Amino acid sequence: MAGLKIHGxxxxxxxxxxxxxxxxxxxxxxxxxxxxxxxxxxxxxxRTIAGFQHQDxxxxxxxxERIDHKPAHKRDIGMVFQDxxxxxxxxxAENVAFGLKARSLPKAEIxxxxxxxxxxxxxxxxQNRLPAEMSGGxxxxxxxxxxMAIRPTLLLMDEPLSNLDAKLRIELRExxxxxxxxxxxxxxxxxHDQEEALAVSDRICVMNKGNVEQIGTPFEIYxxxxxxxxxxxxxxxxxxxxxxxxxxxxxxxxxVPFPHGVxxxxxxxxxxxxxxxxxxxxxxxxxxxxxxxxxxxxFLGREAHYTLSxxxxxxxxxxxxxxxxxIEMEGRPVExxxxxxxxxxxxxxxxxxxxxxx
Amino acid sequence: MMRxxxxxxxxxxxxxxxxxxxxxxxxxxxxxxxxxSLLDNETGAFSFxxxxxxFTTRVYQRAIGNTLIAGFGGMAxxxxxxxxxxxxTTRFHIYGRALIQxxxxxxxxxxxFIGAYAWIVLFGASGVVRKGLASIGISIPPLYGMxxxxxxFAFKFFPHVFxxxxxxxxxxxRSVEEAAESLGVSPARRLFTVTFPLILPAISASAxxxxxxxxxxxxxxxxxxxxxxxLATEAFNLYGGEVGGNPGMASxxxxxxxxxxxxxxxxxxxxxxxxxxxxNLIKKPERQHVGGVKSVGLHVLAYAIVLxxxxxxxxxxxxxxxxxxxxxxxxxxxxxxxxxxxxxxxxPIWNTLxxxxxxxxxxxxxxTLIGYLISRRPNIATGALDATLMIPYVVPxxxxxxxxITRFNDPPLAxxxxxxIIIMAVFIRRLPYSARSVAAALKQVGPNLEDAAxxxxxxxxxxxxKVTVPLIVPGILAGALMSFVTAMNELSxxxxxxxxxxxxxxxxxxxxxxxGEYGTASALSTILLVMTVVAVYAAxxxxxxxxxxxx
Ligand SMILES: Nc1ncnc2c1ncn2[C@@H]1O[C@H](COP(=O)(O)OP(=O)(O)OP(=O)(O)O)[C@@H](O)[C@H]1O
Ligand SMILES: [Mg+2]
Numbered sequence: 001m002a003g004l005k006i007h008g009x010x011x012x013x014x015x016x017x018x019x020x021x022x023x024x025x026x027x028x029x030x031x032x033x034x035x036x037x038x039x040x041x042x043x044x045x046x047r048t049i050a051g052f053q054h055q056d057x058x059x060x061x062x063x064x065e066r067i068d069h070k071p072a073h074k075r076d077i078g079m080v081f082q083d084x085x086x087x088x089x090x091x092x093a094e095n096v097a098f099g100l101k102a103r104s105l106p107k108a109e110i111x112x113x114x115x116x117x118x119x120x121x122x123x124x125x126x127q128n129r130l131p132a133e134m135s136g137g138x139x140x141x142x143x144x145x146x147x148m149a150i151r152p153t154l155l156l157m158d159e160p161l162s163n164l165d166a167k168l169r170i171e172l173r174e175x176x177x178x179x180x181x182x183x184x185x186x187x188x189x190x191x192h193d194q195e196e197a198l199a200v201s202d203r204i205c206v207m208n209k210g211n212v213e214q215i216g217t218p219f220e221i222y223x224x225x226x227x228x229x230x231x232x233x234x235x236x237x238x239x240x241x242x243x244x245x246x247x248x249x250x251x252x253x254x255x256v257p258f259p260h261g262v263x264x265x266x267x268x269x270x271x272x273x274x275x276x277x278x279x280x281x282x283x284x285x286x287x288x289x290x291x292x293x294x295x296x297x298x299f300l301g302r303e304a305h306y307t308l309s310x311x312x313x314x315x316x317x318x319x320x321x322x323x324x325x326x327i328e329m330e331g332r333p334v335e336x337x338x339x340x341x342x343x344x345x346x347x348x349x350x351x352x353x354x355x356x357x358x
Numbered sequence: 359m360m361r362x363x364x365x366x367x368x369x370x371x372x373x374x375x376x377x378x379x380x381x382x383x384x385x386x387x388x389x390x391x392x393x394x395s396l397l398d399n400e401t402g403a404f405s406f407x408x409x410x411x412x413f414t415t416r417v418y419q420r421a422i423g424n425t426l427i428a429g430f431g432g433m434a435x436x437x438x439x440x441x442x443x444x445x446x447t448t449r450f451h452i453y454g455r456a457l458i459q460x461x462x463x464x465x466x467x468x469x470x471f472i473g474a475y476a477w478i479v480l481f482g483a484s485g486v487v488r489k490g491l492a493s494i495g496i497s498i499p500p501l502y503g504m505x506x507x508x509x510x511f512a513f514k515f516f517p518h519v520f521x522x523x524x525x526x527x528x529x530x531x532r533s534v535e536e537a538a539e540s541l542g543v544s545p546a547r548r549l550f551t552v553t554f555p556l557i558l559p560a561i562s563a564s565a566x567x568x569x570x571x572x573x574x575x576x577x578x579x580x581x582x583x584x585x586x587x588x589l590a591t592e593a594f595n596l597y598g599g600e601v602g603g604n605p606g607m608a609s610x611x612x613x614x615x616x617x618x619x620x621x622x623x624x625x626x627x628x629x630x631x632x633x634x635x636x637x638n639l640i641k642k643p644e645r646q647h648v649g650g651v652k653s654v655g656l657h658v659l660a661y662a663i664v665l666x667x668x669x670x671x672x673x674x675x676x677x678x679x680x681x682x683x684x685x686x687x688x689x690x691x692x693x694x695x696x697x698x699x700x701x702x703x704x705x706p707i708w709n710t711l712x713x714x715x716x717x718x719x720x721x722x723x724x725x726t727l728i729g730y731l732i733s734r735r736p737n738i739a740t741g742a743l744d745a746t747l748m749i750p751y752v753v754p755x756x757x758x759x760x761x762x763i764t765r766f767n768d769p770p771l772a773x774x775x776x777x778x779i780i781i782m783a784v785f786i787r788r789l790p791y792s793a794r795s796v797a798a799a800l801k802q803v804g805p806n807l808e809d810a811a812x813x814x815x816x817x818x819x820x821x822x823x824k825v826t827v828p829l830i831v832p833g834i835l836a837g838a839l840m841s842f843v844t845a846m847n848e849l850s851x852x853x854x855x856x857x858x859x860x861x862x863x864x865x866x867x868x869x870x871x872x873x874g875e876y877g878t879a880s881a882l883s884t885i886l887l888v889m890t891v892v893a894v895y896a897a898x899x900x901x902x903x904x905x906x907x908x909x
Binding site (some may be wrong): 083 | 503596804809810813814817821824829
């Protein structure tokens with residue numbers, strides 16, 4: 001199997017820079033996810049790796065070998081297209097067999113792989129249908145089966161599950177993950193869905209405006225964001241204005257010692273809703289204490305969201321398994337505690353100042 | 359930014375080959391016309407005297423005005439008829455669609471020259487229909503002059519519009535129209551705000567084609583126009599040399615005609631400058647079932663258009679079975695015209711078949727490759743190729759013929775009098791049809807499909823053959839059919855290039871009409887018509903498509 005390295009990749013459409021300067025190092029067999037807002041260049045990056053368009057500069061290296069000069073069809077890189085790109089003139093089975101025929105595999109092998117791939121995407125029984133007779137989600141799955149069937153050295157998937165219902169999406173993402181593990185295919189996966197990204201990825205790359213914001217494991221991306229953009233884009237994050245001065249962090253009227261924070265100036269204090277503590281709950285170690293009032297309670301079943309207005313600004317707290325009296329708190333004053341261990345500080349340029357305490 | 363490397367592949371080769379072909383078969387011959395237009399007939403010195411005369415002589419000014427009237431008039435008429443027919447047959451359930459298509463093809467191949475003659479027989483000063491109507495008290499003016507020319511053009515050229523636009527109409531992604539509907543746009547408004555803009559490439563391409571065909575046609579204005587002179591007839595008379603000829607003037611008129619057409623060509627380009635729509639052909643539009651008065655109305659409309667269009671051809675077929683004595687038709691039926699044709703003039707039949715088959719095979723292969731290049735590899739070289747390819751579109755056949763004779767008369771390219779020169783002329787004249795229809799078909803196939811094939815391990819060439827070609831087969835076939843039909847019926851360039859042994863059917867028909875042998879001409883025209891229709895259906899059958907090849 002194959003690792004992928006990308007150095008200094010840049011790409012423009014005429015005079016619009018779409019990819020600024022991308023560096024990636026993806027290990028063999030890794031499931032690597034690109035996560036970012038619409039229009040940030042994810043599709044462009046995949047198409048450049050696949051070789052459908054040429055980068056303006058930078059290198060693409062697979063298994064230690066530069067592939068920039070190889071034509072797309074010699075790269076052995078499978079791709080699942082965002083708009084499916086299912087061949088409308090071929091049946092479902094012919095679509096899936098298409099790439100296998102190019103590899104002149106024996107007929108029996110082709111048949112068994114087609115059957116296997118179709119079963120994987122839950123399309124067995126549809127072999128002889130034409131794409132025009134299938135739903136959007138089914139067409140998307142044809143594209144998925146077609147790319148998986150050739151067992152490429154590198155598999156690129158551009159939002160392969162975007163058109164499926166929530167249940168099928170979860171089932172298929174687990175299946176994709178299992179097959180990918182079993183075959184050890186290095187995979188780059190694009191999605192908008194953060195939960196999906198967190199669930200399946202070995203590592204996630206958060207992109208914004210053609211730049212890499214942060215690369216890390218799902219845990220690192222969620223718990224130890226290195227850039228404000230990544231913190232805000234993945235999951236929900238509260239941001240409060242604060243000030244660092246002489247090892248003291250001031251939020252609202254409250255100051256706490258913050259020895260790891262260096263320098264002086266305004267910072268943003270970030271904390272996840274599930275780490276915000278309400279009255280009564282006890283925190284280990286030091287915490288920022290704020291006075292506030294409960295504005296709104298949203299009951300979601302296994303958890304409840306509290307929208308709180310505090311002296312420093314509005315924040316959302318999440319309480320797991322809420323009791324009855326918690327739900328009736330709307331309009332009441334409350335004391336809010338932000339454990340320093342769970343707090344992340346960002347400088348005004350978006351870089352992290354200190355990701356919690358050791 | 360680093361410059362993008364130029365990569366050599368199949369398409370680089372195609373690009374170079376295409377340019378070589380255009381240089382040898384187009385630019386080099388036509389340069390002789392430009393040269394002749396710039397030389398004084400007497401002294402042989404360089405001069406603008408011919409152009410000066412065109413813009414100072416009344417008769418030429420009138421010809422330019424009339425040419426524009428005939429061009430725009432014919433175009434408008436053909437568009438209205440063709441788009442209407444295409445829309446009705448692709449969007450509604452119409453009985454006898456195959457018959458309608460057949461009649462449209464018949465109208466399309468309505469043999470040259472004699473078609474105009476048939477109109478005269480029907481609607482001329484002593485036309486059958488006119489007299490019949492007069493006897494029941496309806497008087498219509500005879501079909502001469504400007505209006506007659508425009509009407510004949512409209513009914514002669516609408517099948518082109520029909521074929522081109524119905525292909526595009528049936529390939530529109532249904533979701534797009536449904537989206538418009540769900541946004542509260544009424545069906546009539548949707549037609550003009552969504553459907554027509556989506557097929558603008560097809561509509562404007564057929565508008566251009568009919569304009570160009572209208573202004574290059576000299577047979578119709580010659581027979582029906584009377585004093586409605588156009589550039590093509592003036593140029594033809596001057597080349598014809600019955601009164602000594604004036605090659606310089608004729609060339610200058612030809613150049614003016616070409617320039618006028620090229621202006622329209624670039625006008626169309628400008629209209630389409632931002633037009634790139636892709637759909638994946640996944641959800642095709644369905645034919646609506648309508649009942650009652652609406653259904654009857656739609657059927658009447660569709661059949662009226664194709665029947666009137668096919669009328670000249672039908673007349674010719676009927677006349678071919680009439681008894682003749684010399685040039686005069688006698689009462690009663692007979693096969694004597696056919697006997698005469700078989701016994702004396704079977705050569706043209708074989709020549710026509712051979713020449714058009716060879717030309718069309720070459721056209722389809724070259725045209726498909728060039729069409730792809732133009733629409734999928736846009737750069738300066740292919741853009742220029744595309745623009746140059748419009749020239750054969752707009753050069754009248756006579757002019758092309760004369761240019762070929764001038765340039766291919768001496769070694770190393772001494773080709774006059776061979777069949778090859780006729781084939782070459784047809785090839786270069788009809789190449790744009792094929793290239794354009796392929797380019798138009800490609801506009802509706804998303805480029806991602808080919809990328810998908812490449813990512814599955816097919817080389818660009820193979821991906822093109824396996825994915826793109828099957829999807830644009832309707833476009834290729836439509837282009838091939840049009841090339842074949844027009845190749846079989848090619849008159850004007852062959853008229854200049856033929857010698858006794860390479861005479862073709864259309865030339866034979868023309869000569870027969872000129873000699874007043876209408877019986878022979880009708881019989882020959884009927885044979886030509888049958889051959890064309892058979893060829894069309896053979897192609898359609900061989901391609902193994904259940905749907906008609908034409909829609
Ligand atoms: N062919 C093109 N010509 C010009 N600009 C383009 C072209 N294709 C994409 N772009 C622009 O490049 C940027 C990145 O596009 P890209 O398709 O890579 O985004 P994306 O991250 O895949 O978005 P999404 O999540 O919506 O699919 C966008 O701003 C887009 O407008
Ligand atoms: Mg995308």
